[in-house]
Amino acid sequence: MPEDGLGRLFGVAEAPVERIPEVSGETMKVWTRAVTGLMAPLLISACGPDLASDPADLVLVNGTVVTLDDAIPEAEGLAVRDGRIVAVGTSREMRDYVGTGTELVDLNGRTAFPGLIEGHGHFLGLGRSRMILDLTTTTSFQDIVDQVAVAVAQTEPGEWITGRGWHQEKWTETPEPNVDGVPFHDARAAVAPDNPVSLTHASGHAAFENARALEAGGIDVSTPDPDGGTIVRGADGRATGLLRETASGLVGRAMAEADADRTDEEREAEFRRMVELAGQEALAKGVTSFHDAGTGFASIDGFRMVADEGGLPVRLYVMVRAPNEELDRLLPDYRMDGYGDGFLTVRSIKRSIDGALGSHGAWLLEPYTDLPTSAGLNTAPVEDVEETARIAARYGFQLNVHAIGDRGNREVLDLYQRAWEEAGLDGSTLRWRVEHAQHLHPDDIPRFADMGVIAAMQGVHATSDGPWVPEKLGEWRSETGAYVWRDLWESGAVVTNGTDVPVEDIDPLASYY
Numbered sequence: 001m002p003e004d005g006l007g008r009l010f011g012v013a014e015a016p017v018e019r020i021p022e023v024s025g026e027t028m029k030v031w032t033r034a035v036t037g038l039m040a041p042l043l044i045s046a047c048g049p050d051l052a053s054d055p056a057d058l059v060l061v062n063g064t065v066v067t068l069d070d071a072i073p074e075a076e077g078l079a080v081r082d083g084r085i086v087a088v089g090t091s092r093e094m095r096d097y098v099g100t101g102t103e104l105v106d107l108n109g110r111t112a113f114p115g116l117i118e119g120h121g122h123f124l125g126l127g128r129s130r131m132i133l134d135l136t137t138t139t140s141f142q143d144i145v146d147q148v149a150v151a152v153a154q155t156e157p158g159e160w161i162t163g164r165g166w167h168q169e170k171w172t173e174t175p176e177p178n179v180d181g182v183p184f185h186d187a188r189a190a191v192a193p194d195n196p197v198s199l200t201h202a203s204g205h206a207a208f209e210n211a212r213a214l215e216a217g218g219i220d221v222s223t224p225d226p227d228g229g230t231i232v233r234g235a236d237g238r239a240t241g242l243l244r245e246t247a248s249g250l251v252g253r254a255m256a257e258a259d260a261d262r263t264d265e266e267r268e269a270e271f272r273r274m275v276e277l278a279g280q281e282a283l284a285k286g287v288t289s290f291h292d293a294g295t296g297f298a299s300i301d302g303f304r305m306v307a308d309e310g311g312l313p314v315r316l317y318v319m320v321r322a323p324n325e326e327l328d329r330l331l332p333d334y335r336m337d338g339y340g341d342g343f344l345t346v347r348s349i350k351r352s353i354d355g356a357l358g359s360h361g362a363w364l365l366e367p368y369t370d371l372p373t374s375a376g377l378n379t380a381p382v383e384d385v386e387e388t389a390r391i392a393a394r395y396g397f398q399l400n401v402h403a404i405g406d407r408g409n410r411e412v413l414d415l416y417q418r419a420w421e422e423a424g425l426d427g428s429t430l431r432w433r434v435e436h437a438q439h440l441h442p443d444d445i446p447r448f449a450d451m452g453v454i455a456a457m458q459g460v461h462a463t464s465d466g467p468w469v470p471e472k473l474g475e476w477r478s479e480t481g482a483y484v485w486r487d488l489w490e491s492g493a494v495v496t497n498g499t500d501v502p503v504e505d506i507d508p509l510a511s512y513y
Contacts, residue, residue, distance in 0.1 A: 055099025056081045061091035063107025068114060078112075083341070115288025115314075116508050119498030120435055120456050123292040123316060124299060125204075126281055127274030129502040133163025135199060141175045141183055144199065149191040157194035160255055164200040164502065166208070169358060169468050179232055180360070180371075185210050185241030198251055203356035204503055207248040209241045216258070217251035219243075226250065228379035245355045245377050271302045279313025285507045290314050291456075291498065293400070293435060294321035294350035297330055307340025315343050319350035319400050324387050331395045348398035350435070351385050354378060354408035357438065357465055357472060362405030365441060369474040376405050382415060389419035392432075400433040400456065406441045406481055409434060413447050428452030436461070436500075437488075439473065440481040449492035456496045457485060459511035460504045 056079035065075045065088055077094035079087045087097060098104055133147050144166055151161045168174075168181040175183040185208070196213035200206075209217070221237045229247030232240045243251065282290060295303075295318050306312050320327065320334065327349060336346040355361020355377050360368055363376040385401060392399040399416075403409045412434055420427035428451060437448070437455040448455050462483040470478045488495050497511050504510075 054081070055102050056086060056097035057101070058103050058105070059094050059097050060105050060107055060112055061094050063109060064111045066111060066113035077107075116286050117289040117291070118282065118287045118501065118506060118508070119291050119496040120293045120458060121290060121499055121501040121506065122204075122294065122503075123278050123290050124271075124274045124295065126502050126506065127276070127278035129164055130277040130281065131270075131273070133161070133199070134165055135163045136165035136202065138166055138171075140171050140173060145191055148197055148199075152192050152195055155195055159195060160213075160258060161192065161195050161197045162199070162255075164204075165202050166199060167202040167358060177234075179234055179240050179242065182208065182232070182240060182242045184234065185214065185239070196251075196254075198255065200248075201356075201359055202503060203358050203361075205356035205361045206242060206244045206359040207251065209243060209251050211241075213251050213254070214239055214241065216254035218254075219250055223250075227381075228377055230377065244359050245361050245379050268302075271299070272306070275302075275306055275311075275313070281501075281506055282314050285505075287506055287508065288314050290316055292316050292318045293402075293500075294319055294352075296320075296322055297326065297334060300334060300346060303344055304336070304339065307344040310341070312340060312343040316345070317348070318344070318346045319348045320346060320397075321350045324384065324391060327388065327391050328394075331391070331397060335395070335397075347396075348400055349388060349392050350400050350402070351388050352379050352402035353382070353385055353412055354403055354405050357404055358468065360472070362439060363403075363408035363411070364405040364439070364473075365407045365410070366477075368472050370471045375407070378408075378411075382411055385412070386415040386419060389415055390422065393419055393423040393425055393430075398431055398433065400435050402435040404436045404438045406439050406444070406477070409437055409440050410444050413444060413451065413453065416451065416453060431494075433496075438465075438483060439477065440484060442480050445481070445484060445487050446491045448488055448494075454494045454496060455488050456498070457483070458498045458500045458504065459485075459513070460499055463510070464504060 058080040059077065061077040063076060065078050067073060067075060067088055072088060075088040076091045077089065078085055079094050079097035081097075087094065095104075133151060135144055135147065138144050138147070144163075147163065148161060151163075155161055171181075174181050177184060192210055192212070194212070195210075196216050197210040198213050199208045201208070209219075214220075219231060219239050221233075221239075223231060223239075225231055226246045226249070228245055229249070230244040231247050231250075232242040232244065234240055282288070297320065300318060300320065303312065303316060303318065320331070322330070331349075334346050336344055338345055354363035360371050360374055361377045361379070363378050365375070367373065367375045389399055391397075401412045403412045416427060416432055420430075430452070431454060432452075433454040433456045434448070435456045437457055438461060447453070469482055473482060485495055497508070499506050499508065499511055
């Protein structure tokens with residue numbers, strides 16, 4: 001494989017010859033449109049009599065085109081007209097589709113294949129992750145301190161500094177003193193005394209705050225834990241700086257208030273930049289369609305604006321995330337199927353019922369092996385999520401609920417069943433999903449197939465979480481219920497794949513492997 005990965009497999013010629021340019025960004029967009037139109041009746045190599053008067057817009061030759069069609073699994077080239085594949089066949093046959101306005105791309109022996117689908121990720125989160133401190137490669141708390149120090153030198157006093165991607169389990173040494181492997185915020189006070197600093201955990205289900213950020217969030221020794229969250233404290237009751245699940249929202253609201261003075265123009269410019277950066281990263285890794293796992297109505301308005309301009313870089317399948325009252329009021333006005341020439345679809349809802357395993361937030365049937373005082377966190381009341389299920393059934397929307405722990409998964413399956421029975425629906429036809437479905441009790445594994453519920457999993461999480469799964473779950477739970485793709489497949493369940501970007505890199509190869 002060429003050094004720069006999947007992006008080079010999408011028809012980029014190393015040494016373009018006359019009239020055969022390298023693939024441009026616009027060609028990539030046409031290619032993503034073309035892939036969706038690939039249908040068996042069009043996979044032909046015969047050339048009609050009017051090709052000279054109606055040439056293709058894009059022709060690929062001299063490569064291996066993987067069609068995913070059993071009748072013609074591979075070809076040397078293909079032709080695209082008006083965003084649809086009109087023919088595949090030999091390079092000679094494809095040249096018959098070339099006219100004066102055709103972009104002709106010589107693959108030089110490379111492989112071209114349909115764009116890959118990110119099955120669960122966070123599109124704007126991916127874009128935003130390219131605009132803040134990248135902590136994914138840090139191997140110690142000191143690495144984080146060093147990055148913050150650099151940011152402080154480039155930031156005005158009082159301005160927020162944000163980052164994402166750290167994980168204490170990946171540090172080569174445990175800082176002292178600590179709680180759950182994470183130090184006290186005092187360790188960072190010296191490098192950022194005048195800036196609130198908020199650094200999101202790799203999972204997205206916890207954050208580490210400095211003293212200024214905790215103060216902005218109104219967190220002190222007397223602040224109670226919010227429902228579904230934990231303010232991690234030392235033995236003396238002081239907040240360490242680590243906030244789990246909904247507790248991070250206390251600081252999040254303070255950040256939103258600080259952001260309130262920005263103009264609409266500034267917000268729109270930032271939104272467009274996030275879309276641009278996320279699209280660039282996705283396409284560079286061969287991803288041309290993206291299941292966006294949780295976006296508010298305002299951001300969907302932004303997607304619709306960009307779609308109206310023909311500017312969405314990848315196809316988005318957006319899951320709406322909003323309170324039940326907003327869902328019930330606004331869903332009918334936001335349903336979109338293939339809006340913007342097929343680049344924007346909105347017909348599903350996202351909720352969460354628990355947190356992540358790495359931050360002890362996954363909701364378990366029994367306590368954590370390494371934290372016997374906790375069985376994880378129920379981040380949203382079951383009754384509230386069940387009301388969302390009723391709303392989804394009412395409007396014909398797919399429902400996708402984040403559940404990682406075995407109890408979280410069981411509760412979701414149970415509430416799905418109750419909602420279907422109440423609405424008189426055959427739930428097996430609805431294609432509702434459980435996002436992640438990482439840790440299951442053996443009794444619940446066959447329920448996915450029996451109920452027709454999709455297990456929307458991410459392969460790469462198993463290796464990222466691998467070092468600490470047994471210590472958190474113990475041997476029996478790890479062996480019988482952790483990342484049980486094979487058991488789910490063999491039971492007849494539908495299992496999807498993704499990366500949960502920016503939790504993981506959007507490159508799909510590790511998840512497929």
